[in-house]
Each structure stands twice: as C-alpha cells, then as structure tokens.
Amino acid sequence: MYNKEKDQEYLRWVNSPNLDEKLRKELDAMSDTEVHDSFYTQIEFGTAGMRGLLGPGTNRINVHTIAKANVGFAKYICDNGEEAKKRGVAIAYDNRHMSYEFAMVSAKVLASYGIASYVFESLRPTPELSFATRHLNCFGGIVVTASHNPREYNGYKLYDERGCQLIPSLVEKVINYVNEVTDELSINMDITKEQESLITVIGRDVDEAYYEAVLGIQLQPEIDKSDVKIVFTPQHGTANIPVQEVFKRSGYNCIPVVEQCSPDPDFSNTKTPNPEESSSYDLAIEYAKRDKADIVLSCDPDADRMGVVVDQDGEYILLTGNQSGALLLDYVLSQLDAQGKMPAHPVMFNTVVTGDLGEKVANSYNVECEKTLTGFKFIGEKIAKYEVTNEKQYVFGYEESYGSLIKPFVRDKDAIQACLMLAEATAYYKKQGKTLFDVLQDLYTKHGHYEESQVSLTLAGSEGAQKIKDILKNLRESKLDQIGDYKVVRFEDYKDAIVREGDKESKLEGFVPSDVLKYFLDDGSWIAIRPSGTEPKCKFYYCVKGSSNENAHVKGNALKKAMEKYTA
Structure with a gap:
C-alpha cells in the first residue's frame, strides 16, 4: 500500500527550502492517493509540450516544473548561438490560473541564460503568439495555455522561428536538456537588473499587425453583411477582443455572449470551455434564439x-x-x-484521423490533399517545406478537432481567421437563400454521405495510463480482420510503420512513429484509435460512409458497439 512518507520524490519536495510556500500548503493537505498521482512519474514533456493538472508534484504543472521546462528550452536556444539568444522568444498566455505567473517564470529563466523575451502585456490568443514570433523575427515562442481542457489544467507549448510548434526532432533536443535537470526545486528564478532588461513587454503594435493580416484573408470583403447575425462566445478566453475587433472592422453584426466574455479562470458561466462539447453552447443558443441569429461561433x-x-x-x-x-x-x-486565384499546384492538409469529406471536396477542385499525423505542427512543417521548394502552394489546412488555418502568416490553428471566413461564407450563402446546413447537405449529395464522430475513454491516473497502453497493445496484437459486419481491408500501424492488406505486409512511409492504429473497412468506412497527447484519454475516431445520413448514423452506432469489447 502506498505511503507518502516513503516516497523519495515527495520527501525531496517537502524537505526543500526552495519549495513554493503555496505548493507546500497544498501538499500538506493532500491524501496519500493524491500525493501518489502527483509524484508517481514526471509530467511528460512530449511533442505537444506539457499539459496537466495544476498543483504540487513532479507530475503536475507548477512554477517548478515550468522552470524546469524553460531550462531545457534555454539550453536548446543557447546551442544555436548568440544570434538566437538576441532574437529571443515571444511569450503569450491565456486566462487560466497561474498563466501570467508561468509566463513570467519563463521569461526570467530565459533571461538568466542571457536570452531576450517579448511578453504580451495581457492575455492573447495562441495564433497571435505564432504570428508574433514571425513578426518580431524571434528565434522561438512560448504560449502558456491548457487549450480546451477543464479549469484545473494548464500547459506550456513551444514554437520555432517559423511560428510553428516544435516538431519531434527539435522537441527531442529540448527534452534531453529537460531530463538533465534532476532537481527542479534548485532552479533560481531571481534575476539581476541587467537580466531583467532582456524582458520586453509587447501589445498593441503586434495586435494591429495581426488584425491587418486577418482582415486581409477576406475573399469578398465588400459582400453585404447587413442581414447576417452572429452570436459569439469566447468561453471566457482570449478570443474575446480580437474576434469582436475583426468583426467590427469588417462590418459584421456580432452579438457577444456577455456573461462569457470576462477572462475568468474558473469559467464560471460556461459548462465547459471545449467547443467540441454541445453543452458549451447552451447560453449562446439562448442568445441565438432570442435574436434569430444565423450562426453561433465559439x-x-x-x-x-x-x-x-x-x-x-x-x-x-x-x-x-x-x-x-x-x-x-x-x-x-x-x-x-471563381475569382481565378487558384494557384498552379494547390495543396490542402489534414490529418490521418480527419474525415474523408474534405478530401473529396478538395479533389473536386483539383486540389491535392496531403495527410499528416495529429498535431498542427506537422501541417506547419509541410507549409514551411513547400514555401521553400515552391513545389506546391498552400490553400487550406484543418484538423477534425475544430482547428483550421486559412492563410499561413500564422503557423498554427487560428480561430480568429476561421470566424471571419465562416461569417463571410454565411453572408454569401444567405444571399442565395441557403444556410450553412443546406450547403453541408449539398456536399453530402455531391460527395457521399459521411458521419464522422469520436468516442473518448477518460482513464486518469497511473492505472488509467496503463489501461490506455493495454488497449492499444491488445488491438495491435489482435490483427483484426473483421469489425462488426465489415471486413478489414487495410490496417495501418503508425507506431511500427506497418501496412497490412490481407496477407500482404509493407512499410508505412512518410510519418514519424506515433501510437495510432487505423482500420479501413470494405464499405469505405474507417476507424482510428490513438491516445490523446494532452489528456488522459484514449480516442476512437469513426468515419462512416452510408447511402444516406440516416444509414451512416445506423452503421456508425453498430461499429461503436462492435468496438466496445476491445475497451473492456
């Protein structure tokens, strides 16, 4: 039975004179079970940076684990020479508990290594951080955020000089340095006046440049917007000012959900800040019904x-x-x-777990579709590659998880761009007497009926982490040839780089190893399974092809039922 008084990592923390006093008080109040979850491992610094529960411990996000991560990033920057240190790092943060404090810890640790930083004066969106990194010619970027996770979480993401999240080969270098830090409590976060001068506060100048770039994505800026009503909620987050500002300047009638506009770290007036969850729209839909809005954006x-x-x-x-x-x-x-602006060799990007409808749409315009692993950094890497070779020209990129990028002056998902472009599409189709739902049905009629859905198993703690590994291991070893009523015609294993079609096995090319499995069925549907990189979840993705929307829905439910035995 676990006993915290025998846990050497726990004892190292509680006996350290450098432990943050607030964290010490939290530790004193924790049960053995809570301590075990907080110390049973080191919080993972993965390909998406770090994300986890706030609190004391080596497996939590706190000032000490954030400082440790920044030591690793600082050493990585130092390896790239004095010019990289002078160019420095742009730093942004969201509305969450401790986000500002973590941003300043980041800046101070970097300064202690002689690295300049440019910290936003107040909360800013992740896409603006990506833009700022490029706009200010920084060597890298940091954003402190837990994205769409619940209020108990926070996180830390790293960007390269192109404004793209660090790709695995670069993250590995940072991780090696992070792992060299054996005592995160010994990191000195006090800096001298000279080091403090390396920290610059930024704000409105970058905002204006970003707004100008976003407004420049419009394809029909003069379209009549007078009869379009948009309800908008930032879910207490960073989108509030930029989205409303962009709508104001472009002439759209934006109705903000006032109760959800304050930067509240407790997300007091929303059931969840995750736009994938239907309950997050409850209050906004009340606004929409009252004002007879065309769309709700979150x-x-x-x-x-x-x-x-x-x-x-x-x-x-x-x-x-x-x-x-x-x-x-x-x-x-x-x-x-229609405007004759399609480039010569257009390409759009999505991921291996994104549904098939988008690829069908792209192909209908003679646009190539390239797939990447989950994580917009891989799309950003592709954009950068073709920017150099000019072999293909980027026209769009998106993931199934509500993230897209219209124009690549940002190298990450950009909801501000997406809001503006979807508003324009709404206005365009309304002139034709169509809603976005009507247009979607037209796409199904033209390209085939697809139901794309996701089932997530939340499995927290050390036991949950092991359960997720066991699910993937068992599926990998089972060599399924039938799922429900459908035959598996192709199997892709992105971890072992294997493609299996019947008795024939070949190598899966073009992807770095990732713990993802994908089953293609003989009716044109597929199922993919992967552990979340940011949450204690195992995710099952379904792209089901049917003869109608109803038929696809029925088939999807049957496939989900068939997969249940592999998660028991």
Missing part, C-alpha cells in the same frame, strides 16, 4: 479552435469539426476558383 480559451452552431428553420445544430472544416474548405476553394 472559440476555446486560447482561440486556436472554433466551433459553430448553425440555424436550420429555428433549430440550432452543432456541426462537427469535420463538417465545419469541409464547409470552410469548399467556400475558400470555390471562391479562389
């Missing part, structure tokens, strides 16, 4: 994801990220095509 706290609810004869329907992504893609490509 951004997650760091404003890289955008969800949309559309009006269909007075009923407000939540679209999936696959659906809103396909709608945005179709609108952008149709306008580029």
